Amino acid sequence: MAAPWHVGKAQTNSPALALKARTGNPYYLKQSPASEFAHVYLLIQVTAPAATAQSFRTPVNIAMVLDRSKSMRGAKLQFAKEAAHYVIDRLNKNDRIAIIAYDDVVQLVSPAKPVKNKQKLKKRVNSIEFNGNTNLSDGLFAGYEQVQTFYADGYVNRLLLLSDGLANKGITNRFLLMDTARRVNQNSHVTLSTFGLGAGFDEDLLEWLADWGGGNYYFIEKARKIPTVFKQELQEMQQVCIQQCRVEMPVPQNWQVVKVFGSPYTQKDNTLYLDFDDVFAGQTKTALIQLQMPPTETSTLQLPLYCTYLQLPEAQLQQAAIQLPLQATANTTQYLAAFDSTVLSHIVLFETNQKLYNAIAIADGGNYDASGIAATQLLNQLQAQLLLYPTDAMLKKQFDLVHNYIGQLALAAQYNEYQQKMMQKNAKHDNYRIRKKRK
Numbered sequence: 001m002a003a004p005w006h007v008g009k010a011q012t013n014s015p016a017l018a019l020k021a022r023t024g025n026p027y028y029l030k031q032s033p034a035s036e037f038a039h040v041y042l043l044i045q046v047t048a049p050a051a052t053a054q055s056f057r058t059p060v061n062i063a064m065v066l067d068r069s070k071s072m073r074g075a076k077l078q079f080a081k082e083a084a085h086y087v088i089d090r091l092n093k094n095d096r097i098a099i100i101a102y103d104d105v106v107q108l109v110s111p112a113k114p115v116k117n118k119q120k121l122k123k124r125v126n127s128i129e130f131n132g133n134t135n136l137s138d139g140l141f142a143g144y145e146q147v148q149t150f151y152a153d154g155y156v157n158r159l160l161l162l163s164d165g166l167a168n169k170g171i172t173n174r175f176l177l178m179d180t181a182r183r184v185n186q187n188s189h190v191t192l193s194t195f196g197l198g199a200g201f202d203e204d205l206l207e208w209l210a211d212w213g214g215g216n217y218y219f220i221e222k223a224r225k226i227p228t229v230f231k232q233e234l235q236e237m238q239q240v241c242i243q244q245c246r247v248e249m250p251v252p253q254n255w256q257v258v259k260v261f262g263s264p265y266t267q268k269d270n271t272l273y274l275d276f277d278d279v280f281a282g283q284t285k286t287a288l289i290q291l292q293m294p295p296t297e298t299s300t301l302q303l304p305l306y307c308t309y310l311q312l313p314e315a316q317l318q319q320a321a322i323q324l325p326l327q328a329t330a331n332t333t334q335y336l337a338a339f340d341s342t343v344l345s346h347i348v349l350f351e352t353n354q355k356l357y358n359a360i361a362i363a364d365g366g367n368y369d370a371s372g373i374a375a376t377q378l379l380n381q382l383q384a385q386l387l388l389y390p391t392d393a394m395l396k397k398q399f400d401l402v403h404n405y406i407g408q409l410a411l412a413a414q415y416n417e418y419q420q421k422m423m424q425k426n427a428k429h430d431n432y433r434i435r436k437k438r439k
Helices: 075-089 119-127 135-151 174-189 202-211 224-235 332-337 341-364 366-389 393-412 417-435
Strands: 006-009 018-023 027-029 039-048 060-067 095-104 106-114 155-164 191-197 213-218 240-250 257-260 265-268 271-278 285-291 300-312 316-329
Touching: 018 257, 018 300, 018 316, 018 341, 039 240, 039 300, 039 332, 039 341, 060 075, 060 135, 060 224, 060 332, 075 095, 075 119, 075 224, 095 119, 095 135, 106 119, 106 135, 119 366, 135 174, 155 202, 155 224, 174 191, 174 271, 191 202, 191 224, 202 213, 202 417, 213 224, 213 271, 213 417, 240 285, 257 271, 257 341, 271 285, 285 341, 300 366, 316 366, 341 366, 341 393, 341 417, 366 393
Parallel strands: 027 316, 060 095, 060 155, 155 191, 191 213
Antiparallel strands: 006 018, 006 316, 018 039, 039 285, 095 106, 240 271, 240 300, 257 285, 265 271, 300 316
């Protein structure tokens, strides 16, 4: 069955963000074995108010950080310049932009400033020439510095990082780079979106950077698609109406957080924090929390959730809260009948999504047969689950992705190196979009 959502909204006269949550089961079994009935799932969603005809256009404070290494020569660099032109043309004097190019070293093409002389900005973009290797880290640091120069609440403060190669100069350690994105996002509220072009970049790094940086990750297969992808990113930024969105959950004593799906999170002592960051008009962001309770738990509980965020355009701090009831029962029939089908289908979606990442990782090591076996097992599981949730569009999309990937794995040994890399990047990007529930 599907229980109703528990909904919390801020006390405001403006259209407010909706905080929604539901448990996988409103009951738990008393004295249940820890290995069998000790897990509790919470499904959490935040939904920004829909856009209206009178909606404002959110100003942006951005740095475009463009790879200009030797591998960007020709069409890649030309379309990257076109994307920068597109962005510049759709900004106004209330917006701020910096243009940075990087190879071995960083070139500050145009420092952060209000957008006034668009032709001069575009002329500077046109002056960028290819050269050298890929010092992604210095480009990243320079971009953050420029955005922070004009940081302001009420603006989308974001770095847009484009790369077509591996980070081979400066800091190249994935985890150090990811930690930088995480710390800047949490401490300075500057978000990061990444754009990977072609077959030569590290897709895992760029996806993780965007995750921990609070932005979006895009895989661009063909250079001619660069302007289109930047157009999508800009349109979403200009519709952001919720910022610094964070959900806080006190974890009951002796409980453990097993896994969080769909959202970056941190845990400090007994408090779990989910960071949803910027949310554009009408967008819903989803997270699934898996908790383990001690088998000795017997009390009736209220699991509190607190959401804080800035409501634009005023950048006013708002709060919403929910109490999720969780009751003890000794009645197994009552317990088994009370599972929430909406939560269960999300458990299936997020767990199978992770299993596909695991199968793709096996293929990254060159073992296509083993990857195919893992993906086929996953496909069979999804087929069985679709009988239970036949109307779940995201679950069907996950099934189709696994099915298509199995077909590609069957031919992978015949592919050349470029085709194999593109197969992997496409599969990971499609899986990322399902995990983020992006259309």
